[in-house]
Amino acid sequence: MPYRAPLKDFRFLFDKVVDISQVSATERYAEATPELVEQILGEAGRLCEEVIAPLQRAGDLHPAKLENGVVRTSPGFADGFKAIAEGGWVGMSADPDYGGMGLPMTVTTAVNEMMSSACIALQLCPLLSQGQIEALEHHASDAIKDLYLPKLTSGEWTGTMNLTEPQAGSDVGALKTKAEPNGDGTYAISGQKIYITWGDGDFIENVVHLVLARLPGAPEGTKGISLFVVPKFIPNEDGSLGDRNDLRVVSLEHKMGIHGSPTAVMQYDRATGWLVGEENKGMAAMFTMMNNARLGVGVQGVGVAEAAYQHALAYAMDRVQGKADGTGTIVEHPDVRRMLTTMKADIYAARAIALYNAISIDMAEATGDAGWKARAGLLTPITKAFGSDVGVAVSQEGLQVHGGMGFIEETGAAQYARDARITTIYEGTNGIQSMDLVARKMMDGGEEAYRMIEEMEESAEAARARLPELAGDVWSAAEALREATEWLVAQQDLQDRFAGSVPYLRAFARVLGGFAHLKSALVGDDSHKALARFYIKRLLPEHVSLLAHMREGAEGLYDISLDDLSAA
Amino acid sequence: MPYRAPLKDFRFLFDKVVDISQVSATERYAEATPELVEQILGEAGRLCEEVIAPLQRAGDLHPAKLENGVVRTSPGFADGFKAIAEGGWVGMSADPDYGGMGLPMTVTTAVNEMMSSACIALQLCPLLSQGQIEALEHHASDAIKDLYLPKLTSGEWTGTMNLTEPQAGSDVGALKTKAEPNGDGTYAISGQKIYITWGDGDFIENVVHLVLARLPGAPEGTKGISLFVVPKFIPNEDGSLGDRNDLRVVSLEHKMGIHGSPTAVMQYDRATGWLVGEENKGMAAMFTMMNNARLGVGVQGVGVAEAAYQHALAYAMDRVQGKADGTGTIVEHPDVRRMLTTMKADIYAARAIALYNAISIDMAEATGDAGWKARAGLLTPITKAFGSDVGVAVSQEGLQVHGGMGFIEETGAAQYARDARITTIYEGTNGIQSMDLVARKMMDGGEEAYRMIEEMEESAEAARARLPELAGDVWSAAEALREATEWLVAQQDLQDRFAGSVPYLRAFARVLGGFAHLKSALVGDDSHKALARFYIKRLLPEHVSLLAHMREGAEGLYDISLDDLSAA
Structure with a gap:
């Protein structure tokens, strides 16, 4: 069941949903024409399908080992990294003055997702280099840049x-x-x-x-x-x-x-x-690297989710069960169908959020506009936490689709669940992301959050004539998010914000997902409409419970003493 | 961070919440006096803490192996099983005529939970014997019973x-x-x-x-x-x-x-x-065994959750972080506190549901009453699916509480998450449990479900004077569940029931959890009240989203073609 790069999905999202044309319309990214982007994604997709994906199981079965001070890497990883480096994929968004391709982060984000699907363990290596390149570009002296950037960009180092x-x-x-x-x-x-x-x-x-x-x-x-x-x-x-x-x-x-x-x-x-x-200003430089890496980790979650989804779908379409004549496969069972459609709908939502985030980074870089910068800042913790949560949830559901086979390591489903698990932890746990969202990213009094919500409501309003039911649901959800945000911003005691920050972040992501699916239903085919309906009617309602949870704040949270928490 | 048997919790639940006195009031279980039950739980708790729990890591690190046709078991498992067998724990609820203790399933359920916390891999061995004993008691000839039951009950076989x-x-x-x-x-x-x-x-x-x-x-x-x-x-x-x-x-x-x-x-x-x-009647006999095992597996989920919770709590109370003076531990952070309290509240809910289930089995056995039998039938798939879901969710959250340490195998947090993962799959996947609930268990036109809901509403009504807010929330949730059940029962096409069966089962469990927590708030101390409030205000609202999901039925579920599901 080999991985197939979701090029059609990327093309649709780029052209019809997140609108990459606004990026290529800037002087900075003028070279990123639709033709070039198409060609690059195609090449990256082939690399991931043919060269990187076959390394995934080997990495799991033959972990990296320390032998006499040498880190022996998994079989095939050396050749895999060589192919990544030689293709120029490490330095996709790096400064052309130092050998980079200078491409938009939006394109790099799609490539990073595909590479995570193919083999997240190997993809971490170029991902870390990308973050370091960006940190050095912004903060290092010319001497350091001249010495290190060409080597990092080429993948030699x-x-x-x-x-x-x-x-x-x-x-x-x-x-x-x-x-x-x-x-x-x-x-x-x-x-x-x-x-x-x-x-x-x-x-x-x-x-x-x-x-x-x-x-x-x-x-x-x-x-x-x-x-x-x-x-x-x-x-x-x-x-x-x-x-x-x-x-x-x-x-x-x-x-x-x-x-x-x-x-x-x-x-x-x-x-x-x-x-x-x-x-003493190291944290500022490190944050450049961490913000890049946070988007990257959210995208890893989406990547592993996509691979786990494809793996589970292939199993479900192949596994004969439950029909007397021996012809039916489990993909026809309503509950299996529910699981697979949930996986697909959530992957779409998380991918769209990551690409909106990347677009914002590109627009901020190209225009220097503070609004785009604030947008990127708002979306980064959401991309990281929701993308990685989707990575965990989808890979767990993929395992469940396999039934007993999912628990057997040889099937490969369990590896996705084990691999994805780190993404909610590293680069700042998802709890840290949520605190970032409700504290640092709300230091503007919620201004950027309201701007995002306003945009979602306007978009829902515009869709109301053609898709009244779905548009109405998305508008109401955005309005509930606005009210919740007003409550949040009004809390002077940060403890009250922190106590419900994880549910709030997830609710924000749920509504953003509704916004992206609604757009997709407006401009896509019947299949996009059906997926949007599934998401908006069945998954979006989660925001209601999440926001109810959030509104409790820290009240009563410490009423159960540590003694009582540990009573046995 | 050794496991401690939650004896206080069991005592509280037995006496104040699920009311084990109704069981010991029957002739069949008259010997199960409060003193005897207390003594038995204490002994089982000591066995689990001192003998079984130390085997858990060894089982993970040294898996059972097949060598020349012999299954070599993990270090210490032979002695561990010997202690279980010699203590009479295999045959706790087995027929005294064949060497069993004839104790209520309610007591066995508590013991099985503690043993699962201590070492689920070893506990599976007596659990399977218990199911087999019950199947043979009900369906085998006297000759087979005479030959096999004493050996199975004693743990020799x-x-x-x-x-x-x-x-x-x-x-x-x-x-x-x-x-x-x-x-x-x-x-x-x-x-x-x-x-x-x-x-x-x-x-x-x-x-x-x-x-x-x-x-x-x-x-x-x-x-x-x-x-x-x-x-x-x-x-x-x-x-x-x-x-x-x-x-x-x-x-x-x-x-x-x-x-x-x-x-x-x-x-x-x-x-x-x-x-x-x-x-040709083998399925009937097997179902006796499977129903026993389904309660047992739900309880395994609760057991692993309890162990993972204790492990995470101990880490959080020990891990110094985030305060300049180096004194604060992460258990004081609101988000960590939220995670831990969620874990505790969900464990309480799942444990109470399992014990209600066991009480129903005991009362059905003791009285032959069809109502108790129907109650046990209704609760079994809910116990199995919700208990195992809580096992997975709590062990995953426990890993998250550990941050980066959670992903390192030596910490032990990951083992709980890996171990718990099987419980949502075996003895019928949770999808199968949900189908059982909405189809076979609703063949009575929903009668038993309504009776359960009625009982929850009456209980909420009775609590309204003393705890108006919490009682009101539980009453409303039960009423929403009733309306959803009416919708469900009205669906002639089983596909419409199956499509939302997993969300429906979970909503049912959520409301049952609210009912149990409300009872606990009425009769318990301030800490029980605070935990009930946490559950009812923050976790119970999930039923709203789940029931919205369920109500969609199978509509549109097949509108996305297999080609579109697999499009890349």
Whole structure:
């Protein structure tokens, strides 16, 4: 049951729903013509179907291993990464001055989704490089850019993010890694970092670590964190490799999924690093990378969901059961059909939200418009949390479609569920995303949220003549979201916002999904209409319960004492 | 973070919520005095905490293995099972005439939950024996009962269920295993069965298989299925072991979870079997076993959920993060608190439903009353599906509470999520449970469902004076459920019932949970009230969306063609 790239869906979404033409109408992205985009997606689709997807099971069955200090990667991953690098896919959206293709993030988002479907464990490697490239483009000195960007963009070298330490996870500000000036403009970096995705690999010429650390006397918390580039091999000025730096992979984690992706504990012992951006302003630079990565992780969720959906659908269309004459397959059973249609409808919603997000990033980049920037900021946590939730839910439902076979590892359904599971956790747990949405992204008094809701209501109004029932449901849902947002913004005590932030984010995503499906019903064929109806009538109503939950705020949340919570 | 048996919760539920005194007031269960029940739960709790729980990780890390035809079990499982058998826990509810304790199913249900929390992979072994004992008690000849029941009850021998074949899963009627009369009252059984839990084990003296097979010339489908007892070793009349039967374990499955439970492919080559019950009436006997097992599997979900909850809570109370002075733990964060309280509230609801179910079984057994029997029939699919859904959801949330640590296998959080995953699938997928609820369990025109709803409404009415807001919410939810049930029963086309059967079952469970929590708020302390409020205000509203989903029926469900579903 091989993966097939959903090119038709992307074409439809690009042209008819999220409107990529507004991006190619800008000077910045003028080269991204419909023909070029079509050709690029086709090429990426072929690569994912033919070269990357066959590596997925091998990555699960033969995890990356640490042997005598060398990270031995899964069978075929070296060739797979080579194909990705040589195709220019690492640097799709990177600056052409350094070898990138300079394409819109919207196009990169579609390619990243397909690559996650094909093999999320391998796709993490270029994804991390993409984030690092963006961080360096925005914050590094010209010297660093000249030295590192061409190598990262070409895929000769790869990038990592080093934030987490054993005592500093969601609370990055608690990190202790030290950076001491060497007196020659470089710094000596010492400390231990954990959860370093693709911390090393036997096919990688040089690994470039972006490391958060504290300078001597730096303020406590996030205001005393600086960012450093710390390469495994210290490059000479011509880009050739010099001395081995004082850093090493201590161990690799034994994980529930993404076995092919080496997750390293990294040790730095006065490793040589170079400052990126200003002293004590490391978080700002890291946020550039994290925002990119958050969109990327949401899209990973959608990608794994798509692959799990295709896998389950193929099984359901093949599995004969329940008809005396032995002809019927389970795809005809109403409950199996419900599961598969739910999966498809949710994938569509999450994919559309991710593409709206990417469009906003592209428009902000191309126009410098603050509105687009605020839109991207609003949508990023929603894309990340909803996309990854859909990844988990759809892969779990795909397993369920398989019945007993789903629990048998050889079937492959369980791998999607295990792989997807990390996406709701890394790059900020979905709880952190929700807090970001209701606090930082509402520091404008809810202005951007209201603007988004207004847009959804206007769109529903415009659709009312042709699709009165569906348009009415979407309008009402948007209105309920507006009222909930007004309640939220009125809460002075952040605890009241945080207590219901996860249900609120999910409700926001549900309504955005209704908005995207309604648009699809207006401009698409009968099948789009039927899918939109399924979503709007059966899945969108979830917003009602979610918003009821949210409105409770923190009231009574602490009335059950810790003693009572732990009473047995 | 060791497991602690939730004895206080059971005591509260027994005495104040599900009212076990009505069971001990019957002649049949007169011996089950409060003192005896208390003592039994205490002993079972100690066994689970001290002997069984320490085996859980070992089972995951060292799966059962097939070596030269012998099923080598996980380290410590032999001793663990010995302790279970010697404590009399296999035969808790079995007939005292054959060595059982004859205790109410309500008590067994609590013990089974604790044992599932401690080690679900091992607990499956006595659980299957319990189902087999009940099936033989009801359907086997005296000769078979005399020979097998004492050995099964004592745990010297263990039992299995053999339904599934590669082409016959949810559709049991498609099975092909043959039973040919040997002319001496025995039958020659030939065929392959899959997914045979605890198909064999190196500490088991004799494995007794209950096998569904077809006699020559039997009608097609489920009406041509007979049930046979097929022992690994053919017992002599005195219970000593005779010849090795012609059956064998072909292979063990490589599964996502419950690694310690050997899941076998069994091959029967003219193995000697004895008919249980009448020819072609095997499904009736098997249903006795399956109904027992369905309650048991729902309770497994609750058990794994409880263990995962305790594990996550202990982590959250220990994990310092987010406060500058390094004193605060994440359990103080509103979103973490929301997750943990949701887990606790849902466990309470699912546990109460399972206990109501068990009470109904006991009252039906003790009184022969058709109303109690219908109640048990109604609640069984709800207990199974909701209990297992809670098992999956709570163990997934427990993993989420751990953040990045949750994805690392050594933490143990992932094991709960992997183990729980089977419970929504085996003993009839949750889709099958929902179809059972809306079709077979509504063949009475909804009478028993209405009776249950009526009871919930009356209970809410009675609570209105003291807890107006919570009682009002539960009453309204029950009323919405009644209207939905009326709609459901009115659908002549079963497709319309089936299409929304999963959301309907879940809504029913949600409302039952509200009923149980409301009762708890009335009679419990402030902590019970706070938990009830959390559930009723934040989780119960889910029924609104679920019932909206259900009401769509099969309309439009097939409007998206298979071509469009598979379009990429």
